[in-house]
Amino acid sequence: MTAPLDPAYDPRGLETSLYRQWEAQGAFQPSGRGDPYVIAMPPPNVTAHLHMGHGLNHAIQDALIRCARMRGRDTLWLPGTDHAGIATQNVVERQLAAEGTSRFDLGREAFEARVRAYVGATEATILGQLRAVGASADWTRTYFTLEDRMSRAVREVFVRLHEKGLIYRGKYIINWCPRCLTALSNEEAEKEEVRGSIWRLRYPLADGSGFLVVATTRPETMLGDTGVAVHPEDERYAAMVGREVRLPLTGRVVPVVADAAIDREFGTGVVKMTPAHDPLDFEIAGRHGLPALDILTPEARLTDDVPEPFRGLDRFAARTAVIAALEAEGLVEKVEPHTHAVGHCYRCHTIVEPRLSDQWFVRMAPLAAPALQAHRSGRLRFVPARRGDEYAQWMEGIRDWCISRQLWWGHRIPVFYCENPECGRPNVSRTDLTHCPSCQGPVRQDEDVLDTWFSSWLVPFSGLGWPDSTPDLARYYPGHVLVTAPEILFFWVARMVMAGLEFMGDLPFTTVYLHGTVRDTQHRKMSKSLGNGIDPLDVVDQYGADALRFTVLSGTAVGTDLILDPGDLEASFAAGRNFANKLWNLGRFLLGHLDGPVRPLAGSDPAVIRRDELRLADRWIIARCDEMVREVTVAFDRFRLNDAAAAVYRFVWSDLADWYIEQIKPRLHGDLPGGDVARAVATRTFDVALRLLHPVMPFITETLWTRLPGHPPGASIIRAPWPCPDERALDSEAQEHFRLVQEAVGAIRAIRAEYGVQPGQQVRAVIASSHPRSRDVLSREQDTIRRLARVSELQVGPDAPEAGGAGTAVLSDGSAILVPLGDLIDLKRECARLRSEIERIEELVARQEQKLGNTAFVTRAPADVVTREREKLASWQEQVSVLRDKRERLACPD
RNA sequence: GGGCGGUUAGCUCAGUUGGUUAGAGCGCUACGUUGACAUCGUAGAGGUCACAAGUUCGAAUCUUGUACCGCCCACCA
Numbered sequence: 026m027t028a029p030l031d032p033a034y035d036p037r038g039l040e041t042s043l044y045r046q047w048e049a050q051g052a053f054q055p056s057g058r059g060d061p062y063v064i065a066m067p068p069p070n071v072t073a074h075l076h077m078g079h080g081l082n083h084a085i086q087d088a089l090i091r092c093a094r095m096r097g098r099d100t101l102w103l104p105g106t107d108h109a110g111i112a113t114q115n116v117v118e119r120q121l122a123a124e125g126t127s128r129f130d131l132g133r134e135a136f137e138a139r140v141r142a143y144v145g146a147t148e149a150t151i152l153g154q155l156r157a158v159g160a161s162a163d164w165t166r167t168y169f170t171l172e173d174r175m176s177r178a179v180r181e182v183f184v185r186l187h188e189k190g191l192i193y194r195g196k197y198i199i200n201w202c203p204r205c206l207t208a209l210s211n212e213e214a215e216k217e218e219v220r221g222s223i224w225r226l227r228y229p230l231a232d233g234s235g236f237l238v239v240a241t242t243r244p245e246t247m248l249g250d251t252g253v254a255v256h257p258e259d260e261r262y263a264a265m266v267g268r269e270v271r272l273p274l275t276g277r278v279v280p281v282v283a284d285a286a287i288d289r290e291f292g293t294g295v296v297k298m299t300p301a302h303d304p305l306d307f308e309i310a311g312r313h314g315l316p317a318l319d320i321l322t323p324e325a326r327l328t329d330d331v332p333e334p335f336r337g338l339d340r341f342a343a344r345t346a347v348i349a350a351l352e353a354e355g356l357v358e359k360v361e362p363h364t365h366a367v368g369h370c371y372r373c374h375t376i377v378e379p380r381l382s383d384q385w386f387v388r389m390a391p392l393a394a395p396a397l398q399a400h401r402s403g404r405l406r407f408v409p410a411r412r413g414d415e416y417a418q419w420m421e422g423i424r425d426w427c428i429s430r431q432l433w434w435g436h437r438i439p440v441f442y443c444e445n446p447e448c449g450r451p452n453v454s455r456t457d458l459t460h461c462p463s464c465q466g467p468v469r470q471d472e473d474v475l476d477t478w479f480s481s482w483l484v485p486f487s488g489l490g491w492p493d494s495t496p497d498l499a500r501y502y503p504g505h506v507l508v509t510a511p512e513i514l515f516f517w518v519a520r521m522v523m524a525g526l527e528f529m530g531d532l533p534f535t536t537v538y539l540h541g542t543v544r545d546t547q548h549r550k551m552s553k554s555l556g557n558g559i560d561p562l563d564v565v566d567q568y569g570a571d572a573l574r575f576t577v578l579s580g581t582a583v584g585t586d587l588i589l590d591p592g593d594l595e596a597s598f599a600a601g602r603n604f605a606n607k608l609w610n611l612g613r614f615l616l617g618h619l620d621g622p623v624r625p626l627a628g629s630d631p632a633v634i635r636r637d638e639l640r641l642a643d644r645w646i647i648a649r650c651d652e653m654v655r656e657v658t659v660a661f662d663r664f665r666l667n668d669a670a671a672a673v674y675r676f677v678w679s680d681l682a683d684w685y686i687e688q689i690k691p692r693l694h695g696d697l698p699g700g701d702v703a704r705a706v707a708t709r710t711f712d713v714a715l716r717l718l719h720p721v722m723p724f725i726t727e728t729l730w731t732r733l734p735g736h737p738p739g740a741s742i743i744r745a746p747w748p749c750p751d752e753r754a755l756d757s758e759a760q761e762h763f764r765l766v767q768e769a770v771g772a773i774r775a776i777r778a779e780y781g782v783q784p785g786q787q788v789r790a791v792i793a794s795s796h797p798r799s800r801d802v803l804s805r806e807q808d809t810i811r812r813l814a815r816v817s818e819l820q821v822g823p824d825a826p827e828a829g830g831a832g833t834a835v836l837s838d839g840s841a842i843l844v845p846l847g848d849l850i851d852l853k854r855e856c857a858r859l860r861s862e863i864e865r866i867e868e869l870v871a872r873q874e875q876k877l878g879n880t881a882f883v884t885r886a887p888a889d890v891v892t893r894e895r896e897k898l899a900s901w902q903e904q905v906s907v908l909r910d911k912r913e914r915l916a917c918p919d
Numbered sequence: 920g921g922g923c924g925g926u927u928a929g930c931u932c933a934g935u936u937g938g939u940u941a942g943a944g945c946g947c948u949a950c951g952u953u954g955a956c957a958u959c960g961u962a963g964a965g966g967u968c969a970c971a972a973g974u975u976c977g978a979a980u981c982u983u984g985u986a987c988c989g990c991c992c993a994c995c996a
Contacts (some may be wrong), residue, residue, distance in 0.1 A: 254996095414923070415992080418922065419991085588932085599944095606958045612955085668935095674944090872940095880976085882977070885976050890977095
């Protein structure tokens with residue numbers, strides 16, 4: 026016997042204890058049986074506090090996993106990445122800065138130890154946070170044990186790519202973050218519009234015969250200019266090509282070259298060449314043999330290669346100083362405001378500096394070709410589909426991937442340089458080397474580490490034990506679904522596809538579901554720096570994890586963003602909490618009325634409920650329940666979790682609670698016979714609703730479901746079977762008839778409200794219908810109508826006796842409802858009410874007659890559409906005539 | 920600059936292949952301590968589906984254009 030439910034629903038203690046219970050039962054462990062369903066997850070970065078995006082992401086994934094599990098599939102939740110990388114390093118560096126020291130004071134080894142300790146200490150916190158938002162805990166734990174596996178896979182991949190000639194090292198212009206002191210990939214340098222200026226500077230010709238005017242947004246880089254370029258077909262400057270200019274401030278004499286990459290239209294058509302600090306300039310300089318002069322330190326200060334007054338200046342201070350100096354010489358022709366996109370470090374938001382340096386790259390074009398093909402052939406599907414177009418566009422224009430980072434925390438690049446000056450070979454190795462394989466000389470490992478995503482792109486197989494061939498790998502690769510945020514489509518998703526195809530020969534997953542971004546009411550992305558975030562843990566604390574999940578899942582249709590108001594949690598999350606409360610009370614009520622054994626609805630048990638024992642309401646709710654099963658199942662198949670949540674919500678609240686439970690109360694209380702049938706139907710349909718809702722609201726559904734009768738002890742809803750649609754439950758007649766009862770109750774209630782009848786007061790009602798079937802249904806259900814509409818005496822007949830002071834309404838089948846209210850009825854008011862109702866329906870009739878009078882419509886529209894429209898017209902016409910009749914009987918003056 | 924999406928009730932959003940009297944939740948109004956639930960119940964107000972033209976028997980839904988909002992990509996210095 027389970028303990029009785031508390032009157033008030035308090036989700037808190039419940040969630041923790043359920044998680045413990047589920048874990049003890051191994052509920053999240055893959056069973057090894059059944060068809061596997063693998064989903065990949067990006068974990069939160071260990072350094073960052075959980076944000077709402079994680080809440081949304083985990084809720085979706087956990088819901089899909091739970092649904093798949095109930096549908097008999099073995100599930101695996103594959104963790105996403107490890108802790109290597111810039112974010113973790115940043116946190117520890119901030120801590121060090123607060124302590125007045127730095128990684129450079131500490132040294133590399135001590136720093137690594139420090140980060141490791143930090144990660145270890147944070148694990149428990151992160152696990153707790155993940156559980157709080159609903160991540161299936163066992164798999165989040167795996168995430169922390171993954172790093173050793175990953176480093177092997179990373180090396181293996183590095184070596185293989187190198188052997189295939191797809192990894193190379195070279196001097197290139199890369200994005201450099203002067204604060205993090207590391208290179209960034211193109212994806213990590215986020216372009217943002219910045220308002221700046223464009224300066225036109227005069228560069229005197231070396232022979233003193235005039236000026237060339239260059240346009241630049243970064244005048245400070247002119248100190249590193251090694252040339253000037255124009256378009257080869259630009260007539261204005263044709264005579265200048267091959268001549269020289271004397272670079273102001275430095276006095277350096279540099280050549281004028283012609284290159285087709287120059288845009289004649291922009292600026293003056295003359296571009297200063299700074300090969301060391303601009304990607305395009307670097308490219309052009311290469312073609313013309315211009316040297317690259319690096320004038321910036323890693324911290325983006327001017328080096329000693331510039332004239333004395335500018336040395337050591339920060340790049341922005343240098344800009345001011347250079348402009349001032351040029352102005353003093355009268356060399357600034359013009360300044361105009363100018364907006365352009367500038368790269369920012371995606372972690373610390375510092376403006377990125379293009380910098381010439383030695384870095385490792387992966388040649389991507391060969392990897393992109395099959396990945397593009399997978400999408401074109403339709404094997405790789407994106408939800409929503411338009412994301413696939415973005416993917417394809419990126420793949421088509423793919424550029425080489427800069428994978429080296431000048432960080433101290435991450436997977437070290439597995440290259441060992443021989444220190445023997447006569448050998449000096451770089452050795453790429455799967456294992457740590459102590460000697461040079463060629464000359465046995467001492468070796469030194471490359472100082473740099475790999476981009477975090479260089480380990481992450483391998484997760485779908487490295488997490489399963491690759492490069493070993495493990496049983497897990499055989500069973501769970503390839504996987505099925507990747508659920509993630511669109512922000513990391515290129516960082517992660519596209520690269521996982523490429524790695525899967527390259528190293529496993531198959532896609533890592535076949536569906537990529539990209540959910541929306543969590544934004545505030547001004548549609549700004551929630552972020553720590555803006556301070557517009559919502560902490561999911563606060564929400565869990567105040568409203569419960571179920572409320573959080575229900576809200577985020579029902580708020581995000583496929584491909585749309587989730588808008589939440591950080592200033593008003595109540596507005597966002599009350600709906601979820603209220604629904605949980607509704608479920609709780611529904612459960613409490615039902616359990617309170619289950620005093621005997623509950624008879625089964627189907628099966629071979631002799632106590633099974635016979636069809637002829639079912640009343641109209643029973644048949645109706647069973648049919649509605651079946652409809653819900655179909656809707657929710659389809660919704661899950663199509664990743665439309667909002668539809669799934671809404672379908673159960675509607676069933677539970679509007680059908681089960683508002684109508685069915687209200688209808689069966691007399692039977693449950695023993696005032697009418699058939700209590701056992703009502704109990705069975707209510708219990709069964711509630712059971713189905715709980716199971717369908719479990720993926721969305723796991724805690725409350727488990728709590729209620731385990732208390733419902735008929736489940737073996739120790740059973741968990743996680744392993745309960747997903748409800749199946751049942752042809753026998755379909756019952757359009759019951760649906761139609763019950764709708765009529767609902768309409769009748771609604772009509773009487775509306776009349777009561779219209780005339781201000783006190784809710785407690787009973788009234789008399791008359792139903793007049795020319796349809797024998799309607800009369801039959803309504804009189805058989807008169808108990809229901811009387812109770813729910815508070816009617817003391819209900820007459821149903823073919824015609825109504827004269828009733829002067831009565832409120833009147835008409836149902837969709839043309840049945841008239843009269844509520845005699847004597848003096849309460851104001852005749853004029855009732856006449857006006859009827860007239861406006863008549864006018865309203867007459868308008869519909871007119872429109873419908875026009876439609877049906879149109880021969881084009883009748884001949885061209887499908888037959889079933891025409892039939893339906895004819896039926897509608899007939900129904901409205903009947904309603905109008907009934908209402909007219911009532912007006913006549915009232916002898917309305919107008 | 921190229922590509923893509925959005926614009927439906929005061930707010931946040933649904934609306935599956937064109938065929939309903941265009942829906943939900945919150946908010947709002949009126950009434951209500953009916954023995955599951957005031958985290959509730961009943962009734963109600965509120966929308967020319969951004970604008971314009973077109974296709975069609977029929978358009979919130981398809982086409983084109985306009986306006987605004989947003990996203991992705993991009994080496995015009």
